[in-house]
Amino acid sequence: MSMLHGSAKVFALVTIVALLAGCSGAGSSNSASTAATPSVAASTGASSAPTGELPEPELDSIKIGVSAPNEPVDFRAQLASMLGLFEKYGLKAEVIGFEGDAKTLQALTAGQIDFGIGSVANALSSQVSDTPNVVVGVGRLLNTDGLWCRKGITTADDVKGKSIAISTFGGTSNASALAAVEGLGLTTSDVVITQVGGESERVAALKGGSIDCIIASAEYPGTVMQDMGATDVINLQEKNIYAASAGTEARIDWLAKNPNTALVAQAAMLEAQCSVWTDTETAVSKFVEFTGETQANAEDYFDEMKKTANRDLMWEDDSMQALKDTLASVRPEIADVSLADASDHTWLQKLADIGFYDKIGCPIEN
Secondary structure (H helix, E strand, C coil), X not given: CCCCCHHHHHHHHHHHHHHHHCCCCCCCCCHXXXXXXXXXXXXXXXXXXXXXCCCCCCCCEEEEEECCCCCHHHCHHHHHHHCCHHHHCXXXXXXXXXXXXXXXXXXXXXXXXXXXXXXXXXXXHHCCCCCCEEEEEEEEEECCEEEEECCCCCCHHHHCXXXXXXXXXXXXXXXXXXXXXXXCCCCHHHCEEEECCCHHHHHHHHHHCCCXXXXXXXXXXXXXXXXXXXXXXXXXXXXXXXXXXXXXEEXXXXXXXXXXXXXXXXXXXXXXXHHHHHCHHHHHXXXXXXXXXCHHHHHHHHHHHHHHECCCCCCCHHHHHHHHHHHHHHCHHHHHCXXXXXXXXXXXXXXXXXXXXXXXXXXXXX
């Protein structure tokens, strides 16, 4: 998988043309027409070799909302904050936890946060709104969810007629629920899919007995589910389903106004993401400190994360297709949304171009 593939190459070319033309305007749903150029060239020199140096951000501080703050794959903003990476590049960041993608999208739309980390469905659905946002980074390219059910539910026949908890309709967990039902040879008429909230809320509902089954990470430490007698009836990770998740998103109009801040914020989160591989011990320690999770469980989480997570945060637009299809099943107007309009590769590509990936020792893998 190349860094700039098929449609992404075309999209990148359109973006470069737009940047040279100095186009802007929040009214467009195409990120290529609204992106602004980070002023890195002024600090590095157009003819000099890439140094990885970042520009001075326009803003002093930003707010980042996270849909699932207790999941390692969504931990990059919090980890960057705890490691002092935002401050290292001249920016203060407040990381705010939300329960579920809907609340994160609401805050992003209202301008209460500058970045949101959660389902890329938020960017897709926002394209038919007055305040479109775009994906600027992706934390995982594989579906790692599982269908966890209470004690006694272990087969497809057992799942029939049972309730399955997801976060929100049209979101990542909804797509996982549909894939799980199909994988079991069932149809949506055989089960009751219901909105409950974020993963921790779904786990609590399963433990409390108010729900029969939930969509939750297949990487959940075994002891957590074993203690409640839960069974992973189907593990989607084993199906190798290609699906973008744990996306970093921002409003198009905000990116256009604050290109240097956007680049610096992306750099800090990228460095934190890559540090999970180069210094797992510290990442685990910070996760335990933040979540109160046990050391053993946290180690299990990050060991599994490194097997499936996306170190360089780059993605292919096609990895959003399955989620778009799921979202369109509940919101038909989404069927006409272009995946390129919901994606903006500008910021990570710029970090690659100026040598930032090389500077922090983060390989580009995709």
